[in-house]
Every structure is written in C-alpha cells, then in structure tokens.
Amino acid sequence: MRIGIIGAGHAGVSAARKAAELGAEVTLFSAEDVLPYFRPRVVALAFGLTDEESICMHPGEWYEEHGIDLRLSSPVSSIDTTAFTVSTQYSENEEAFDALILAGGAHPVVLPWAQGLGSAVRPMWSFEGAKELKGELQQADSVVVVGGGLTGVEASLYAAEQGKSTTLIEKFGHMMPLFLGEEAAAVLHRQLTRRNIVLETGQMVNEVQPGRGRFRVLTDKGGELESRVIISSVGGKPDLSPYTETALDLEYGIKVGETLATSVPGIFACGDAAQQNGCTVANVPTATLQGRVAGQNAVAYVQKSSLDRTPLPAVQMSLKYRGFQLHVAGTKPEEGYEEVLLPAEQDDVHRGVVLNRSGDLIGVQMVGSGEAFQKLTKQLGAPWTHVEL
Numbered sequence: 001m002r003i004g005i006i007g008a009g010h011a012g013v014s015a016a017r018k019a020a021e022l023g024a025e026v027t028l029f030s031a032e033d034v035l036p037y038f039r040p041r042v043v044a045l046a047f048g049l050t051d052e053e054s055i056c057m058h059p060g061e062w063y064e065e066h067g068i069d070l071r072l073s074s075p076v077s078s079i080d081t082t083a084f085t086v087s088t089q090y091s092e093n094e095e096a097f098d099a100l101i102l103a104g105g106a107h108p109v110v111l112p113w114a115q116g117l118g119s120a121v122r123p124m125w126s127f128e129g130a131k132e133l134k135g136e137l138q139q140a141d142s143v144v145v146v147g148g149g150l151t152g153v154e155a156s157l158y159a160a161e162q163g164k165s166t167t168l169i170e171k172f173g174h175m176m177p178l179f180l181g182e183e184a185a186a187v188l189h190r191q192l193t194r195r196n197i198v199l200e201t202g203q204m205v206n207e208v209q210p211g212r213g214r215f216r217v218l219t220d221k222g223g224e225l226e227s228r229v230i231i232s233s234v235g236g237k238p239d240l241s242p243y244t245e246t247a248l249d250l251e252y253g254i255k256v257g258e259t260l261a262t263s264v265p266g267i268f269a270c271g272d273a274a275q276q277n278g279c280t281v282a283n284v285p286t287a288t289l290q291g292r293v294a295g296q297n298a299v300a301y302v303q304k305s306s307l308d309r310t311p312l313p314a315v316q317m318s319l320k321y322r323g324f325q326l327h328v329a330g331t332k333p334e335e336g337y338e339e340v341l342l343p344a345e346q347d348d349v350h351r352g353v354v355l356n357r358s359g360d361l362i363g364v365q366m367v368g369s370g371e372a373f374q375k376l377t378k379q380l381g382a383p384w385t386h387v388e389l
C-alpha cells in the first residue's frame, strides 16, 4: 500500500507517521530543503532566541526509522486525480500511489506595499525567511509589525524585549477579535503597552516608502512611522496551483468533509490547506490532529474499511513568554453566550469562561495568567475535544 503525502509540515508529518505506523509505504514530498520544523518557532529563530537544529521536528534518521521516504526539495507541481500520480518540479518521472494526502499548508499573504522592498520588509513565515530576517533584525533599532495575530504579538514581544522601538499595527479596532471579547482584548492591549510596544489599532498600512536605511510607513488614518525592519504577519492562503486542473473541489482551500476526504475518493486533505465546513483553520493542534486522521483514513480507504471523523481540538492558541501569557480555548464570548470572569491573583489579568444558554462551558480566555487553563479546557463541552498532542 503506497501513500503519497504532499507537504511536510505539522499535518504532513503527522499523517506520514500515522500511515507508516499502520503499515503503509509512505512518500513525503517537501518543497523545502530543510528537515520538517515547528513552524511557530520561526519567530524565535528570526530573533536569535533559538537555533536551527532545535526547531526541527525530528532528526533525519527518524524518517528512515519510521519507514517514511522524506523527499526534500521536491515541490509537487501537479497530481493526476484519476491515475493517482504525482509529478514534482525537478523530476520527469510520475509516481503512482494508492491514496494521496494533500498537506501543503498555506503561503503568506503579501500585501502590495510589502512587495519588492528586500529582506527587511517581509512576512514572518518560513525557516529560510526567518534566517534572512535574523540578519536584518540584528542590526535594527526599530521594528514595525503589521498584523496583531499570535505571530504579530510574539514578534512584537521579542522585538521590544531586545530594546528595539516596536510598533504593532492592527486593522481591527481591538486585538484578536476572532478569539477575544473586548474586555480580554483591552487587557492584552495594556499588557503589550506595558512592555513598551506601541499599539496602533484600527489602522491599515497603505504605503511603505524606502529611504536611507529606513522605511517610511504610512497608514490609512494618516499615521506616519519610520522603521528599519517591517514584519508582515497578515495571514496565509493555501496555494492551490498544483490542483487547479484536477477534479478536486476547490474554493478558498481544498474542500473536505468530516473525514477529511476530498471530492475525489482516495484523496484526503488536512491542515491549513483543507477547507472544512466552509472554513480553513490555521493552528498547530488542528493540523496535527487532522494529519493523524488523514493518515489513518488514507490507509482505511485502501483497505476498504470505514473512515474516522476529525476531532476539533479545544486549544486555539497558547503563548507564554517571560511573564506574558495568552491562552484561548473553545468559543469566544459573543451574543447569546455569557462570559463569567474568574478571580485573578493580580491586576491586569483576564480569566474568563464562556457559557452557553444551558450553562455549559464552551470557551476559556486568559490573558496575563494561565491559572487552571488546562483544567478548564478539559471540561469544555461539544464540539471541542481535549486531545494530547
């Protein structure tokens, strides 16, 4: 039984491990030329807080020991959804498989103002990119971070701690509106401000003008800043180009059902590349869990047995760095739900739980504290599941 996996990130490696454990002969295609790595750790790599080796998921021998044929520098250029063959950019040969798993993740969104300005203006995204950014950051006294998601917050924390003048620009009126209610966001705002990060919310970057060793950043609200480095962290989008000529149902990502099966039987998609129930999700717990299920289901498809459904991991995000803490699980407070604040041991801490109309626990948000976070997430009601990664 031969299973081909496209993309060796969190989803692809997890799928490969599971499929190999179940006896499949696994080929894992990676577009990158480095061993698969923990993508969130590229932020620390760019700021010199970790080294290249420590961010790899496994040493090279691990893949061989687990019966996984890892092909680095092998970007898949197209697949044939009838013959189940895969072609890579640098090889004339097509390889045939019994089932395929598409785990190519996403590519960073690069806004027009960020194009063509060299390595000091770039997305925080990949191993290679982080290494280039590291050289720029070592010389920088100032950093503008665009995008206030988890990556933007983390980059800002590191930059400010290293004594760089740091500004974080976020287009929404409050921080992380998809995850936090207004009150939690206000606490996050104060926590970041206290760490010498200037927060400009409700503004978008319109233009970046190159100058002598510095860039001028202009926002739609008339804001004007100068900075040596500009980090863009405005999200990603799956690259669907290898699949556009196929029978796969594509929209924003590769459309899948509850079992991660695509519209073509025997082909599964997982992680950032997959679009399930109309949405794509970008976090490590989801990618890892979906990878596991895709690996298992690809084997089950070949063996003609029944397919499993994917669980929804409870933890949405979690960041802890030198006294700074931000943890989110389940659903955020919104209309129809009640938010209950839990006692906090110090000022400027938000510990909230969200209850639905029946009083069931459906969300947990914590800023400035992680007290009882794990314990509470284990009690989250459906559809969330607490799964050890």
Ligand SMILES: Cc1cc2nc3c(=O)[nH]c(=O)nc-3n(C[C@H](O)[C@H](O)[C@H](O)COP(=O)(O)OP(=O)(O)OC[C@H]3O[C@@H](n4cnc5c(N)ncnc54)[C@H](O)[C@@H]3O)c2cc1C
Binding pocket: 006, 007, 008, 009, 010, 011, 012, 029, 030, 031, 032, 039, 040, 041, 042, 043, 074, 075, 076, 077, 103, 104, 105, 106, 124, 125, 126, 150, 151, 239, 242, 270, 271, 272, 273, 281, 282, 283, 284, 285, 287, 316, 317, 318
């Ligand atoms: C800077 C940054 C920080 C983050 N921080 C966090 C965090 O703190 N917590 C959290 O939960 N999530 C975080 N995320 C999100 C998380 O990293 C992603 O959700 C997760 O990596 C998705 O896993 P994946 O396997 O689907 O995709 P990826 O990890 O992106 O892996 C996909 C791989 O497939 C390769 N590929 C793509 N196309 C092809 C092709 N045609 N052929 C061969 N290979 C291909 C890509 O090069 C890549 O190596 C962060 C993301 C970024 C960019």
